[in-house]
Amino acid sequence: MKLHQQRTCIGCRTVTSKNELIRWVLKEGAPLRAVSLDQQGSASGRGTWTHGTQKCVQQAVQRRAFARAFRSAVDDSQVLQEFTAYEDQLAGNQLSGKHDESGSEI
Template structure:
């Protein structure tokens, strides 16, 4: 009796190795890049975060953490306040973009409107990122 299955199924039942049996990437898809979780700096791995404003990934040390406190978005300078945090570059452009996109309230999962006026006042005067404070 002839095989009534489509030719692709008939070939899969043969003893030759199939593509799925030779896959070495744990079934995640051939050629798919896995996101990098940390950036190597010497022997130490540093965590990577995404900026709410520009959506670029950067080392955690180049971003500031924002948390919701009493209906207001505040900068968590030491990054130790409890609760959900979001990360943004300490530049006017990134903070204003994040506020305009309403990304701050969305990332912090705020129930209502979140005050963001205090975020712009904490920025450095020259919008410097990663530059020592003594540099003009």
């Protein structure tokens, strides 16, 4: 029996299955490294996790949880805008009848 990997949401601090969370990574840039959504969940390097809800992402930004998780100063100013764009993309895919993974129609 294979166990599901557990991760902690940095917004609400709830431990849950990795499949229920979205992953955030750092993009290199000057002067601060920017936090970016890892939609495929496969980018290399350190990552951190939040639930796919506006509430958890907003809490993570307000608590400065991204800086703690990445153990460095980060630019998290675009996190909420990037998350909103991600939600819009998911809503668009659901309306068009396409799956994220394969692009096949229902």
